[in-house]
Amino acid sequence: MNADTAARLGVWQQTWRLLAAVALGALAWLFTGIVLGRGTSAQNSAWYSTGDPLVAVGCLVLLFWRRRFPFAVALVVTVGSAASTFATGASLLVLGSLATRRRPVEIGVVVAAYAAASLFARDLYAIAQARPALWLQISVPLLTAGIAATVGVAIGARRDEVRLLRDRADSAEREQAARAAQARVSERNRIAREMHDVLAHRVSLIAMQAGVLGHRDNLTTEEIRVLARGVADGSHQALEELRDVLGVLRAGPVGPEPPQPSLDRLPELVAGAQESGLAVTLTSTVPGTPPDVVGRTGYRIVQEGLTNAGKHAPGARVEVTVDGAAGDGLRVRVRDSGAARTGERPPSSGFGLLGLSERVGLAGGELDHHPLPGGGFVLSARLPWPEHGGERNA
Secondary structure: OOOOOOOOOOHHHHHHHHHHHHHHHHHHHHHHHHHHOOOOOHHHHHHHHHHHHHHHHHHHHHHHHOOOOHHHHHHHHHHHHHHOHHHHHHHHHHHHHHHOOOOHHHHHHHHHHHHHHHHHHHOOOOOOOOOOOHHHHHHHHHHHHHHHHHHHHHHHHHHHHHHHHHHHHHHHHHHHHHHHHHHHHHHHHHHHHHHHHHHHHHHHHHHHHHHHHHHOOOOOHHHHHHHHHHHHHHHHHHHHHHHHHHHHHHHOOOOOOOOOOOHHHHHHHHHHHHHOOOEEEEEEEOOOOOOHHHHHHHHHHHHHHHHHHHHHOOOOEEEEEEEEEOOOEEEEEEEEOOOOOOOOOOOOOOOHHHHHHHHHHHOOOEEEEEEOOOOOEEEEEEEOOOHHHOOOOO
16 A cells, blocks of 8 residues: 555546546457457357456456555556456556556556566467567557556656645645734734833823822822822823724734834933832933934833832832943943832733843843842843944944
8 A cells, every 4th residue: 555645536536537448448359359250269259258358347346446556456457457358448547547656667567567468368369360570569568558657657747746736835825824823923922012111101100190199198289280180191191002002903003103212212201200209310321322122122121110110119219320332232220229118009910021021132132130138129231232333223
């Protein structure tokens, strides 16, 4: 049995092949009967009318297993055709079927067997007529078998080509589906990071401002008004940002993404945190403008540090330090002094530092975060800033 054979034939495909073999064999059998004529012996007449067709029926039955045991069936049917002119069609069909495997040794053996069977079949019936030359007796069967083998080889090559094209199409579909799935996962991760970086920070500021309103009784009217306005403005901005993200999820991006924040927006970020009640100081000594990826990653580091400080260290003093230069790298450090008051903390997703670590890793930098011995927490990172990357769009 060959595992590489073609797919199983349907009923109609099997039927018309068998009918073709029967028709071809019947022609050979009738031609033999015409040549024998009325003067044939009783022995030849009995074999011609009974034995010859019975052997052909056996060969035709064996054709049902030609694709499971191609070489064995081809050899048996070809040898059987030596005793039956009616089996000529079956032998040619099985030879063509074997040739679809395109194995020269098997094809050569069966072709030689077919030629030998043809020579034996001429002596099966005592035909009273002059015999042709030996080379003609050999060349005609070889030519017939060669045609059948050539057709089989061509069919096998075509089957392999179709199978290869189908496999390539299936592989291309699988690869396309995998790329689409990967793109969806990447886009979800990107959106998740943006939602955490933007919305989490915005909501944390709102929670801090609301917490100040709820825990301090000595606020002046102006301070209360400022905090309330900060809560309202922050809520409005959070809704706008959430609407933008949901729009992308529903319809996909329809235009260029808005510019991402960089180090030049750190004062604005720190000012927002100060308005929410967080005591933040910013020290930045960065000459020039870092590349987009470096600047954006540095901004997100500070944003995550301020968000965590607001969540886990209410009332703490926070120091933000940013320094570095082209060729020396960018260093970002966010340090808080620890919680100065207790109170209910807003819920935490637990993925902020994990996502930040991935972002820093993609930028080629290193992230470090740990609690300090005397209280507080420090978040620091070092990002590469190559000498030739001093321009934003370099």
